[in-house]
Amino acid sequence: MELHVRYEGDDDPEKCTARKLARFDLATLHRSPRSVPPGIVLNPFAERALSPADDDHGRLIALDCSWETAEAEAFDLPGVGRSLPFLVAANPVNYGTPFQLSTVEAFAGALVILGEREQAEGLLSKFTWGHTFLELNAEPLERYAACADSTAVLDVQDDYLAEESD
Secondary structure (H helix, E strand, O other): OEEEEEEOOOOOOOOOHHHHHHHOOOOEEEOOHHHOOOEEEEOOOOOOEOOHHHOOOOEEEEEEOOHHHHHHHHHOOOEEEEEOOOOEOOOOOOOOOEOOOOHHHHHHHHHHHOOOHHHHHHHHOOOOOHHHHHHHOHHHHHHHHOOOOHHHHHHHHHHHHHHHHO
């Protein structure tokens, strides 16, 4: 699956997972929204959750920008917006925090849900903490990948959110 990043460059270059993916030719960075090809836009503000039913697009687009501009940036991109369901970050900056994923974690979670686990493992192998993301999220990722559609993914997510609030 092709991986593209709408890249703002407003974070620490040393911690930027999108830049590292680009250095390894695993993702393409785009500075302008007009240069981003259409695909599945991983948009935390999208109303529909990503599900295996979305596997026919062939291209994932992630946002690498400030949370302050993320909503506006996501709606400027071509393609279909999908949010990722409940997943926990393993990156050193947001370790253990739900929904605060790095770009590589967002891609990896999406790829596993879409049945591309081997590609997800390849991306994460470039980071010392990468395997931890799959370990922390093993059960939810397996359950999301077994869902038929977005509604089923949201039902599984609701189970995890109910556990978090207990």
